[in-house]
Amino acid sequence: MTETVLIAGTASHVGKSTLAAGLCWLLARRGVSVAPFKAQNMSNNARVALAPDGTWGEIGVSQYVQSRAAGVVPTTDVNPVLLKPRGSGESQLIVHGEAVANVSAGGYYDDHWPVARRAAEESHARLAADHDVIVAEGAGSIAEINLHDRDLANVETARFADADIVIAVDIERGGAFASLYGTLEFVPDDLRERVAGAIITKFRGDPSLLASGIEELEARTGVPILGVVPHDDPGLPAEDSVSVPDLNANESRIVGDDCVPADRSVTIAVPRLPRISNFTDLEPLAREPGVRVEYVPLEDELTDADAVIVPGSKNTVDDLGALVDAGFDDHLRAFEGPIVGLCGGYQLLGERLENAGIESTRDVDTVEGIGLLPVETRFSPEKRVERVSRSVTVGGPFDTAGTVTGYEIRMGRTTLTAPASQPFGPESCASGLVVGTYLHGLFENDPVREAFLESVFALASVPRPRCRVDDEGSPYDRAASLLETHVDLGPVGF
Template sequence: MPDARTILVAGTASHVGKSTVAAGLCRVLADRGRSVAPYKAQNMSTNARATPGGEIGVSQYVQARAARVPPETDHNPVLLKPRGDGESQLVVDGEAVADVPAGQYYDRYWDDALGAARAAHRRLAADHDVIVAEGAGSIAEINLHDRDLANVETARFADADVLLVADIERGGVFASLVGTLELLPTDIRDRVVGAVITKFRGDRSLLAPGLDAFEDRTGVPVLGVLPHDDPGLPEEDSVALPPVGQQAIEGTDDGVADAEAVTVAVPRLPHISNFTDLQPLAATPGVRVAYLPLSASLTDADAVVLPGSKNTVDDLLALREAGFDTALSAFDGPIVGLCGGYQMLGDRIHNADIEGTGDSETVEGLGLLPVETTFSPEKTVERVTRRLDGVGPLAGATGVVEGYEIHMGQTTPTADVSRPFDSTGAATDTVLGTYLHDIFANDEPRVAFVKNTIETAGTEYQLELDCDRDNAYDRAAALVVDHVDLGPLGID
């Protein structure tokens, strides 16, 4: 029997608010003096973070920060990072194990994954009072109930109480809740201590008849109704982004007129990853982050950021096929490439068949930075601190910056070029590339980039520095405390 109590925050579907509720619970428990740890047995996400032991999903990294404990691989022992064509990179205990199709994962790696998840939970349970576990997707996927590591298996081996989360914004919330409970295995259904409805807009009293009918039908109490309020936590996966080929703009609710704002264009790569790098920009008043189809014009863009990619080579080829390479070559504003985007900006990529799904050994890059990348099976995963000597798009920024690197391949100069991050990265007057994720979470480079973009665009907007991002954990906690009855969860 586990030493710690485990609360499993499970959902009726993906993107219903599980991560926000889990982070809020972690911060509430930490604030009340409890030793708490986040946990997700198996995660599927292209957004990862580096810890001293390897990489984990971004949500568990965030939840560890909310719990005020150092992030570690036990918080997310199994991570699947989709890379296209039904294949994912399997990361176990922080280390990349293999690139596997979905069927092979269950046939060849399931027992190892289950063993790693159980062992990680045992270690956390021995060191903490409470574990806040997050489920994945829907807990009612009946085709997976015999191998649902993040939901069914976790509930059983952790002896967990289950809090069921459902999103009212997409409609059908009561059908989702009732249907989920009906489809659960009996022993898991008996563990459900309550439900929480998220993303509600309007007068809660209008929900009262539905809440009463649901409780009468199921015997499960509705412990809370959370208003539609985004606390600003990083998104876990690309469900939050527009589908490939569609456009979306973030940062429009900051009170700044669009005519005064600057627009940072981000190509919506088919295999985009770690797009949370862009969230600090979208949270900056006066900045619009526009995710664009690859064929879109850059006429309305004031700057461009090429984001990370789980499949750099295939995304580079997709950019070229859509004509984005031509549009980018003609663009005269600031351009920044992050990780995979940095690799794309170079002259060429060697050993491309290691990263891409084709068989080409060398692929020509976009040719905007005099560097080349050579891929190898080895993977870099580390937290880093660099001294920044800002040039090009980051001109004016100096000092120490922090972030993390998660990438395959090494990038080297092919000609003289500025190396702005302790002799790493590369920059010209208008183009900069770096492997450093979270660069815009550092105030100096973020402010410099925005100011340089404003200057290039010729707008008159006066940048106001927003330093409130770390309070996202407190905002998530306030949502939980103000709107959820925590008594049935044993949180007092």
């Protein structure tokens, strides 16, 4: 019989994704057949996975990462329901990887909840038929009493999966004991007996200082504290925009305090779009010695930037409007270094957006783009979701050739309005130092990343540092080590 353990939380961003990935990796290394699962996710950071019918579909990035940690092929069963916020209180609803509707919160629960729950239960059943353990990740807090009759990722998962529950609580926020105590009080009665324990995460300092608090909490609730996990980011991709500022700090990955002095580093500016998506595209750059990825407000100028990357957007048209309203379009036109547009960022760098109302919460048809690339984009209701390979030809700041792999998640087709280089295939474009492509995961390709950074350092007249990077194992190793070293998994059978 398949065992399911649900990593729930007292709140969002308490470390559930890291704990789940670490547990998947730990069990897989022990020879256990394990798969991740998150019944319902809300994130604009998505990856491409196989759907039950053999087509490509979308899942949240954390479940993609957890699948890799578990050593299984990512499928839409690991995240059967995905909500992608698009602004004005609406989200795009993805079921089994396919976009089915744009819904408000009320519309989702009124019109789509039975379908979503059925999809989640079906996906869990398929995973359970193929694996011995399922590591499920909850969403937000398991103690949202206003949602207990429709909490798919926490309450319903625990019920239909007959799951043991572990609750994560982030002590860095303060009030961890009160938060955990209140959460346990509000867990539905039928699930309270399933709570096997709790894990305190993101602790800085001497764990012995928590001893008296742990003792009293355990005495009051009868729930054991399974461990205290130190504050240590293993480097797994972040799932939501709460984590964006963390990408600015990559110094801890460099050995030696003097490895990269200030005059031997470059800054890649990323406009912080209101509806930013797939910002994990930037993480391979942020891990490079001497490279600072800085998310800049739209009101800021680009005086300190050596390159600009315009990221993906869940709502290209409205984000373009926000960018223009703030005057950032003028800053881009005046910028003389490399500019790369990824997916939605590529679309808004063009001359025009047609059928714009499809990709907007406003009633619009044609919207003028920034005009840095000779392309126009025409939106349609059909969505392209696919893993792709592209032949690279030399273009702009990418002085390389070969084949790159990645994935596309987009609405709209982009065509040239004038002759131009197309370094990443038929729907890409380059003009001088400005490049646009739909290819997510572009900088995960080593030759492309190296070529781009060589260009950025050279154009900035900065010698590129060749520092030795800490060999701490993979992010999966580091996440698993946090559990293996600091958590007693005996109460959940591991």
